[in-house]
Amino acid sequence: MFKYHCRNFVKISMNKWYKQIFQMDFGPIEWRPKFATKQGENALCAPTPFLAIKEEEMMKNMNKMMELMKQWPNVDLRPHFKAHKSVDIAKQQIKLGAVGICCQTLTEAESAVYGGSIEDVFISNEVIGVGKVKRVVQLALKSKISICVDNEENIKDLSQLAKESNANLDLVIEVNVGQDRCGIKPGADVVPLAKLVESLPNVHFKGIQAYHGWNQHVRSAAERKERTNTVAGLAQKTVECLQSANIKCPYITGGGTGTFPYEAGTGLFTEIQPGSYVFMDADYNRNLNEKETFYSGFVQSLFIYTTVQSITGDERAVVDSGMKAASLDSGPPLVAGKEDSVIYHSGGDEHGILRPNDGFKVGQVIQLIPGHCDPTVNLHDVYYLIDGNEKVKAILPVNARDAGV
């Protein structure tokens, strides 16, 4: 499905890269033989820890999503780039029918537009300050850009700088539907903000974002559905306020991997923005379906390959993936195939401690299921895309690996 041609390499000069960034000579030459596995070689030859995507499983997830979307012909799929940060994967999603992508950071959007020529990018977050707003405007000269707002001054900045560059931006007012993060209060507060947008040049009021992140991780399907109904009620109330003020709201976006079928099923939402479904993780795998059993809609496609580096007795085995290789924020990774018998305990920045030592040997390479895919991906430079025999089909860069600059 993916077409790449990777070859082995020996040395790279980071110096040249830094030189370009800083317009100066940094001196150090770094030698990083990290990606020492060739296309066609077995992934087990690569230095651990690394991220592997099982291509077949990822494609199953992408196809499953398109299959599900057929139930909701009036709802668009705009997958979230923040989960994978990969231009290659985003292009594949669009090829299969996504209308574009969501990005959470400006760097993600820049990777998608400049790195992937993706034509329709929604920045599902507020981007503040003249320096960053200028970068948003630059993007809008190349692709169709929409962006979240919840603040008057920011809206004025976006309009003014877009006007100066003769660019056009679609603005989406974020509504706080219970996550208590960004976004205005649901209801009447939307009207003056939408009117402000409509009154200003080079910006256009596109609609509202009604996303609730915490709901994605509620285990019970019945409760996720009920909470999504609450979200939809708040979104509906906001839309009605706009309608009363004669402002059209043709766009309502929200929903993640945990709740998207409910948003899509309301008849209110026009777009959903799930991201993690391409990979899945231990946290999402704990969500239950309507029968309150394991939700098997999507399969695990992302794994951390790690080496057992120390064993002293049967009590534990130490692996070379610590919190610099696996984010622990939503619970630890699971040991694939031994999810119930072996527990990963934090061993600090560079180590994981598996208890008990269930027959592991020093030097053995094992697979971990990430606890939370998004921040784990952000710890790595590349993915190995592998086939069913663990043969490397391609090496995909994590293009927008970033603190969110």
Next chain:
Amino acid sequence: MFKYHCRNFVKISMNKWYKQIFQMDFGPIEWRPKFATKQGENALCAPTPFLAIKEEEMMKNMNKMMELMKQWPNVDLRPHFKAHKSVDIAKQQIKLGAVGICCQTLTEAESAVYGGSIEDVFISNEVIGVGKVKRVVQLALKSKISICVDNEENIKDLSQLAKESNANLDLVIEVNVGQDRCGIKPGADVVPLAKLVESLPNVHFKGIQAYHGWNQHVRSAAERKERTNTVAGLAQKTVECLQSANIKCPYITGGGTGTFPYEAGTGLFTEIQPGSYVFMDADYNRNLNEKETFYSGFVQSLFIYTTVQSITGDERAVVDSGMKAASLDSGPPLVAGKEDSVIYHSGGDEHGILRPNDGFKVGQVIQLIPGHCDPTVNLHDVYYLIDGNEKVKAILPVNARDAGV
């Protein structure tokens, strides 16, 4: 103190970099104007979130450490590179009197040796597998390399591959002094392993590592001291076993920022390996001194600069630093200057939620004290080194930013 010359830049082509790594054309050109602040400019001009080092404070910490070391003339300081991953900072530490550095990953060691020509590097961790052992051996052709071991096969690999390349390695047997991670049982088990090392070509038994990571973060100084005495007792027992077998053990290394004065004071340890003292963090700042009051030996020099991106009411202010910019593993970051009045709550991957909104304004740039410096540093590409007026003196790369490959 640091001499760098940074200039502004406009565009970089990531493509060229990937081309070098993968020996192939990746297609995407990325445009990442992340480091848009010139030397001499105010750091507040830079896009957030970013890491800033207050140079004066960092130098205070480095000088304070050298001052403390005078109490223990027979103990060497070998600071840990894993905390800062910066060749520039490591060189400064060595210039002030450190005997070399510790690294926890091979990539760190490669950055230090190839990127910084650092002459004495101790890899304070087990490095497993022929591919990685070959890289260790390559390092030993350029610098003096010592490395931890706790496994026979690994020792044999190190010897054989060192012999093949005509390199020499100093091996340090890691002893589990209570952390229950890597390392052999304290006591007699060390003897056959040390004998094995001595029997093999191109490897030399240097001594033991007796490091206990968890002890660093025990709040009470009395308890840290008592626990360190336990560690020292186990190390002593191990040394005695070696002596009974007529094996000299001239090197005993251990101790981090939380306990190093106790290891150094035992008369047993010949080296300490603190890392975080150059930066400090919210977690280490919670350690108490002998009077059980705030331990003021080192000052906070590392900060995350973040922008307030959304405010709706007085209940909260949302900043643009989430868990992709600030590691939450040891508790959340603190708001500098408002440590007691405002609490940072996780807002997910890209957001932090400050409660209450203590007079913050959208667009305001504020400083966070990292919860845990090491994994936070690993989320960023560079540091801004700033003076007392927040003027950028240099931009330092985080050379070995890595999952631990």
